[in-house]
Amino acid sequence: MAGYIARRLLQAIPVLLGTTFLIYFMVFAMPGDPIVALFGDKTPPPQVLEQLRERYNLDKPFIVQYFIFLGNIFRGDLGTSFSGQPVSEILATTFPVTLRLALMAVVIEMFFGITIGLISGLRKGGIFDASSLVVSLILISLPVFVVAFVAQYIFGIQLGWFRTTVGPGAPTQDLILPAIVLATISFAQITRLTRASVIETDGQDFVRTAASKGLSRSRIVPVHILRNSLIPVVTYLAVDFGVLMVGATVTEGIFNVPGVGRTLYQAIIRGEGPTVVSFVTVMVLIYLVVNLLVDLLYAVLDPRIRYAK
Amino acid sequence: MKIKRIGVAAIALAAAGVLVLTGCTSGTPEATDGASTSAIVTTNGNEPQNPLVPTNTNEVGGGKILDSIFAGLVYYDAEGAPHNDVAESIETEDAQNYTIKIKSGLKFTNGEDVTANSFVDAWNYGALLSNEQLSSYFFESIEGFSYDEDSELTGLAVVDDSTFTVKLKQPESDFPLRLGYSAFFPLPASAFDDMDAFGENPVGNGPYMLDGEGAWKHNERISLVVNPDYDGDRKAQNGGLDIVFYATQEAAYADLQGGNLDVLDAIPDGALSTFQDEFGDRSVTQAAAIFQSFTVPARLAHFGGEEGNLRRAAISKAIDRDEITDVIFSGTRTPAHDFTSPVIDGYSEDIPGSDVLDFDADAAKDLWAQADAISPWSGTFQIAYNADGGHQAWVDAVANQLKNNLGIDASGAPYPTFAEVRTAITDRTIETGFRTGWQADYPALFNFLGPIYATGAGSNDGDYSNPDFDALLKEGLAETDLATANEKFQQAQEILFKDLPAIPLWYSTVNGAWSQSVENVQFGWNSVPLYYEVTKSE
Numbered sequence: 001m002a003g004y005i006a007r008r009l010l011q012a013i014p015v016l017l018g019t020t021f022l023i024y025f026m027v028f029a030m031p032g033d034p035i036v037a038l039f040g041d042k043t044p045p046p047q048v049l050e051q052l053r054e055r056y057n058l059d060k061p062f063i064v065q066y067f068i069f070l071g072n073i074f075r076g077d078l079g080t081s082f083s084g085q086p087v088s089e090i091l092a093t094t095f096p097v098t099l100r101l102a103l104m105a106v107v108i109e110m111f112f113g114i115t116i117g118l119i120s121g122l123r124k125g126g127i128f129d130a131s132s133l134v135v136s137l138i139l140i141s142l143p144v145f146v147v148a149f150v151a152q153y154i155f156g157i158q159l160g161w162f163r164t165t166v167g168p169g170a171p172t173q174d175l176i177l178p179a180i181v182l183a184t185i186s187f188a189q190i191t192r193l194t195r196a197s198v199i200e201t202d203g204q205d206f207v208r209t210a211a212s213k214g215l216s217r218s219r220i221v222p223v224h225i226l227r228n229s230l231i232p233v234v235t236y237l238a239v240d241f242g243v244l245m246v247g248a249t250v251t252e253g254i255f256n257v258p259g260v261g262r263t264l265y266q267a268i269i270r271g272e273g274p275t276v277v278s279f280v281t282v283m284v285l286i287y288l289v290v291n292l293l294v295d296l297l298y299a300v301l302d303p304r305i306r307y308a309k
Numbered sequence: 310m311k312i313k314r315i316g317v318a319a320i321a322l323a324a325a326g327v328l329v330l331t332g333c334t335s336g337t338p339e340a341t342d343g344a345s346t347s348a349i350v351t352t353n354g355n356e357p358q359n360p361l362v363p364t365n366t367n368e369v370g371g372g373k374i375l376d377s378i379f380a381g382l383v384y385y386d387a388e389g390a391p392h393n394d395v396a397e398s399i400e401t402e403d404a405q406n407y408t409i410k411i412k413s414g415l416k417f418t419n420g421e422d423v424t425a426n427s428f429v430d431a432w433n434y435g436a437l438l439s440n441e442q443l444s445s446y447f448f449e450s451i452e453g454f455s456y457d458e459d460s461e462l463t464g465l466a467v468v469d470d471s472t473f474t475v476k477l478k479q480p481e482s483d484f485p486l487r488l489g490y491s492a493f494f495p496l497p498a499s500a501f502d503d504m505d506a507f508g509e510n511p512v513g514n515g516p517y518m519l520d521g522e523g524a525w526k527h528n529e530r531i532s533l534v535v536n537p538d539y540d541g542d543r544k545a546q547n548g549g550l551d552i553v554f555y556a557t558q559e560a561a562y563a564d565l566q567g568g569n570l571d572v573l574d575a576i577p578d579g580a581l582s583t584f585q586d587e588f589g590d591r592s593v594t595q596a597a598a599i600f601q602s603f604t605v606p607a608r609l610a611h612f613g614g615e616e617g618n619l620r621r622a623a624i625s626k627a628i629d630r631d632e633i634t635d636v637i638f639s640g641t642r643t644p645a646h647d648f649t650s651p652v653i654d655g656y657s658e659d660i661p662g663s664d665v666l667d668f669d670a671d672a673a674k675d676l677w678a679q680a681d682a683i684s685p686w687s688g689t690f691q692i693a694y695n696a697d698g699g700h701q702a703w704v705d706a707v708a709n710q711l712k713n714n715l716g717i718d719a720s721g722a723p724y725p726t727f728a729e730v731r732t733a734i735t736d737r738t739i740e741t742g743f744r745t746g747w748q749a750d751y752p753a754l755f756n757f758l759g760p761i762y763a764t765g766a767g768s769n770d771g772d773y774s775n776p777d778f779d780a781l782l783k784e785g786l787a788e789t790d791l792a793t794a795n796e797k798f799q800q801a802q803e804i805l806f807k808d809l810p811a812i813p814l815w816y817s818t819v820n821g822a823w824s825q826s827v828e829n830v831q832f833g834w835n836s837v838p839l840y841y842e843v844t845k846s847e
Contacts, residue, residue, distance in 0.1 A: 032728030036735050038358065038443060040368060041746045042760070043735055043768040047456040051441045084360035084508055085527050093527065149559075157566045164567030165560050168530060256553075256560040258529040266356070266528075266556070269697065271728055 005292070012288045016281060021066065023280045027273045028062045034271030038082065069274060079274030081267070087278045090263060095282060097170045098252070098259035102244045104172075104179035106237070109187040114233065117194025118226060124199055132195075136188035144247050148181045148254040165256035178255040185247045186240045193236055197229035230301050238294040245283055348548030349532075350827060350843050352572040353561040356528050356554045360508025363494040364435025364442040370554070372491055373837045377533055377550060378513035379494040380541055382409060382428070383485065389598070389652055389752030389834030391489055394541050395423060395514070397471070399488070404480035404789045411471050416538050417497040418518040425473035427495035429465045434501065435492055436462050444492040446767055447750075450484070452476045480787040482794045483753040490751045516545045516841045530554055545841045546829065571827045571845065572838050576820040578699065582639045588822040596643050596651045597836040598749040599817035600757055603692050603707075604810065605742040606771040616683040621809035622665050623676035624690075627714035628707055629668040634815050637702045641820055645813035648802050649757040650749065652834045655795030662806030666813055670714040677715050689718045691741035695730045696723040700744055703814075734770050745770060745811055752834050754798040758782060762810050773810035 035052045036044065053059040057068055072079060078087035120129040139147075155177055156164035162177040201207060202225055210220050249261030256262075260279060267275035298305045355370030363375055382396035393399075397410040415423040434440055436448035438459050448454050452464025464476035477484060487493065495514065500507040510522055517533035525531045534549040553570065555561040558577035564570040566587075576584045585592050605621055607613045612620060630644035643651065645666060646658040680686070690711060694700040704721035711719035722741050724730035733739040747768075749756045759782055760766050764774040778801050785797030819836035827845045832838050 030726070030728075031732070032724075032726050032730070033732040033735075034728050036731045037726075037728035038367075039731075041731075041748070041768070042367070043770060044443070045446055045456050045767060047438060048441065048443070048445060051438065055441060082359060083357055083527070084505055090527065152563055157563060160567070164563040164569055165555075167569070168526070253556045254560060254563075256555055256557075256564070258526075262556045263528055269726070270358075271726075 005296075008292050008295075012285070015288065016284060019284045020070070020277055020281050023277045024066050024069065024273060025062065027268075027271065027276050028065065030271060032271065034058070034082075037271065065273070069277065078278045081272055081275050082270060087275050090275065091278060091282055094258060094260045094263045097175075097257060098245070098248055098261065099286075100170075100172065101175050101179055101182065101248060101252075101257060101259060102241065104175055105182035105186075105244055106240070108179055109183035109185075109190055109240075110233075110237070112183075113187050113190025114194050114226075114230075117191040117233075118198055118221070118229075120191065121195040121198025121202065121229075122221070122225075124195075129195070132191060136191050139184050140188040142184075144181065144185050145250050145254065147184050148178075148251055151177060151181050152254060166258070170258060175257070178251050178257055181255075182244060182247050182251050185243060186236075189236060189240075190233060193233050194229060197232050198225055201225050201229045227301055231298060234294055234297050234301065238291045241290045242287055245287075348845050349551050350547045350549070350571045350840065350845050351551040351553060351569070352838065352840065353558075353564075353570060353574060354531070354552035354554050359443065360505060361511040361525070362442070362500075362504060362508045363431070363491045363496070364440075364444045364447075365508070366491055367443045369837070373840075374531055374533075374552060375491045375494065375511075375513075376515070376837065377517045377840060378511060378515045378519065378536075379491065380415075380513070380515040380539065380543070381490070381494045382411070382488040384541075384543055385489050385752055385834055387831050387833050387839060389654065391486055391752075392542060394489070394543070395495070396488070399485045401485075401789060404482040404484070404787055405477050407475040407477075407484060408468075409473055409475065413471050415514060415540065417512050417514045418536055418538065419497060419499060419512045421497040421499065421512075422470075423495055423514050424470045425467045426470075427497065428493070429462075429467055429473055430498070430501065431494065431496035432465060433462050434496065434504075436460075440504075447487070447490065447492040450477050450479070450481050452478050454478075479783075482786050482788050482791065483751075483755045486753040487751045487756075492750075515539060516541070516543045517550055520549065528554060543839075543841045546844045547841075548845075550840050565822060565824060568824060570824065572821070572823045572830055572840070572843060574819060574821045574832065574836065574838055576822065581641050581820065584820065584822055591825070591830075592820070592822040593830075593832055594641065594818055594820050595832060597817045597819045598650045598652050598752065598834055599746060599836070600645065600648065600650055601642070601744075601746045601814045601817060602645075602648075602811035603742050603814065604745045604771040605812065608737075608772065609740065609742070610688070611680070611684060611686060616680045618808055619676050619680035619683070620686075621812060623673045623680065623715060624711060625665050625673075625809060625812050626667070626669045626676065627673035628710050628812075628814070630666065630815055631668070633703055633706050633710075637706055638815075641818045642815040643818060644815050648762075648805050648811070648813055649754050650816050653749065653752050653754055653757070654791070655754045655798060657799055660799055660802050660806065662803050665806055665809065673714050674716070677717075686717060689720060691720055691722040693722040693724060693730055693733070693739055693741050693743040695725075695727040695744075697726050704744065707814075737772075743770075749835070754795055755782065755785065758798060758801060758805075759786075762805060771810050773808065775804055775808060778804045778808075 035049055057065050080086050081090060116132050120132050123129055152164055155161045163174050166174040207220060207224055210224050248259060249265055252259045252261040264279045354373060357371030358368050359365045359371060361371055361374060363379060366372055366375055380394045382394060383391040384394040385391055395411050395415060397412050399407060399409050401407045411425060417423060432448055435442045436445055436454050448462060451462045453460055453462040465473060467473045497512050509525060510519060516536060516539045518536040520532040520534045530551060530553045532551050535545045558575050561570060561573055562577050562580055565573045605612050607617050634640065634642040634644055646663055647660055649656055692704050694704050708719040708721055711717060734743055747757060747761055760768045762769060762773050762778060763782055764779050781797050781801035785794045788794035819832055821832055823830045827843050829842050829844050830838055831842055
């Protein structure tokens with residue numbers, strides 16, 4: 001098991017190198033000089049331009065820039081943004097907020113998705129099943145920004161139940177509404193996955209065997225049906241984390257959450273290479289870790305899955 | 310085997326738990342709307358693009374913070390007229406040599422005295438090439454300034470603690486008008502020890518100061534409190550200023566509607582047609598010192614010489630500015646009547662030749678035909694713009710009018726990002742017309758003309774050159790009387806109307822609104838609310 005984890009972690013190194021290179025290349029290939037843009041509609045004197053390009057190493061060929069960046073990373077220096085703030089500091093302030101938002105969204109969507117999916121699956125074809133199908137269809141078809149604006153208008157402005165945008169320090173209670181909005185992206189998928197999986201498991205021999213042994217339904221449902229139905233849902237969870245990070249860019253903009261999505265968007269617009277690459281690298285890292293955790297969870301859910309070589 | 314499995318689950322759960330916990334603890338909520346903070350006015354802003362060093366800040370996000378925490382030699386009132394702030398007097402006899410006396414007894418918030426050296430040292434720092442300051446070009450006209458090497462501003466001389474003199478390279482009558490701009494703010498001596506650290510926690514001498522170390526919460530907000538030692542006309546009428554950085558205007562507007570924001574100085578496009586109904590007399594729409602145009606450089610085929618002037622005039626007359634400002638911008642732009650802005654002293658709607666801005670399809674066709682007689686038109690007329698800036702609607706409308714009224718093929722040429730189109734313009738690789746805009750740095754007619762149309766000027770993106778125009782600007786600058794100077798600048802505009810180096814479109818308008826809990830909200834000439842005047846109930 002330890003060997004398996006170590007192997008998986010080692011695999012992360014080439015993945016990280018590859019992604020940073022690709023992202024760095026893409027930011028570099030983005031047309032337009034970010035330094036020129038710093039001056040707005042005004043044209044800077046060429047000498048000042050030159051000086052600033054030199055300072056941010058933008059005057060050097062791409063590959064040199066990349067290795068300077070890489071070398072600095074190994075020395076623990078992620079560079080600074082145009083506003084003079086160390087990128088590591090930006091990471092440290094924005095990632096906890098987005099992680100909190102994403103985790104809240106995961107908890108919300110898992111709780112409601114699995115519960116509703118389970119009930120739908122057990123009462124296939126009933127009223128509850130039909131209505132949950134309709135609701136999940138609507139949510140799947142609505143873009144997240146529509147849900148976000150409607151939720152902000154109704155619950156924030158009209159009813160006043162939540163702050164319209166997230167307040168100072170991004171307190172957890174302010175994040176509830178954005179998290180619910182974010183959860184709607186994947187909630188419907190999880191409901192449907194759970195439902196289909198539960199229906200399939202419910203018809204299997206071991207469930208019938210358990211019933212014929214005289215086990216009560218209240219034991220069969222959580223231990224035998226639910227647990228065996230969760231594998232596809234947990235697999236989806238790993239993919240979902242990426243979806244959430246993307247959704248966070250939109251949601252964070254609308255609710256003014258000082259998180260990764262918002263900051264990353266601004267950094268891309270401003271062409272701040274080091275900031276963008278550092279952010280994406282950390283996101284890839286999180287993605288890899290979540291995938292590893294999910295793979296490890298399989299063994300818990302299904303003892304037949306082993307990680308021996 | 311069983312034990313191992315539990316172990317794995319425990320690791321997974323623990324890891325998830327740690328993530329949740331670290332996330333939760335870092336976000337301890339700060340003091341909610343308690344009594345002591347009730348007089349703090351909240352307003353919208355943007356994360357400053359650069360560290361908060363006056364000579365390195367050239368955008369509105371950082372600018373409105375600097376204007377609040379610093380006091381310059383002069384400040385501008387709502388109409389843009391300059392009044393002495395730190396200056397006791399600014400005197401000149403030839404518009405080239407200035408003697409500036411400052412008030413005595415003024416202090417920075419760290420206790421240092423504001424002296425003549427605070428200005429001279431700050432300006433020298435801002436002008437030095439190797440300091441790479443974004444606003445260094447503001448010192449261009451002071452003797453000693455150089456773009457090519459590190460050079461001291463030899464035109465600056467400290468007479469005593471409260472007096473210094475400025476010698477310019479040539480007479481410039483609007484020099485005193487510039488002194489309220491952030492690039493000319495003073496700096497305490499402590500700033501020069503470590504300018505990066507200073508930019509994070511700037512120490513000023515203005516009506517407000519930072520609410521302690523780290524009051525600038527990056528990407529989130531900056532908290533300012535009243536500077537008790539400030540002794541000028543801009544004394545704060547509220548307890549402080551909380552400038553919240555918004556990623557989108559929509560979020561800021563939602564906060565105003567939801568009661569989390571007091572003053573908003575930008576209304577999102579989606580709410581432009583409704584915000585006046587919603588906020589009534591708590592809203593404002595007024596002209597801004599922002600001039601919008603598009604430029605058709607003379608180096609493009611068919612746009613040089615006499616033919617080019619005819620074609621530009623035809624294009625200008627073929628555009629129905631009233632219709633576009635009405636339909637596309639719901640009346641939130643004002644059709645242009647000159648090359649400056651209505652909020653600037655000396656603005657006039659009746660400059661001879663300005664009728665080239667009046668919509669007249671027949672005259673336009675006629676002018677175009679005259680140009681065709683010189684050399685027949687071929688190809689497509691295009692206006693380049695950045696697609697990330699909300700310009701598509703008006704560019705398409707203008708192109709359509711040119712198509713209909715001139716019978717030519719016209720279209721917009723979108724560039725994905727602002728950086729991209731600006732780079733093409735700066736490098737002169739652009740082969741089409743392109744949108745241009747100018748936001749004044751200080752309220753003076755010359756600021757709309759000199760930097761953009763003078764031969765070889767920094768922002769002369771169309772490489773326009775006309776010796777008569779240059780001569781009139783120079784004459785205007787040499788006048789010590791502002792009214793006579795403005796007359797010269799208006800005459801200079803007559804030449805612009807003939808040559809149309811840029812085709813004027815409209816002036817931007819500032820649209821703002823405020824909540825019920827604040828009063829005395831007035832927007833300044835530069836579209837930023839005069840925050841120090843705002844009073845807040847409760």
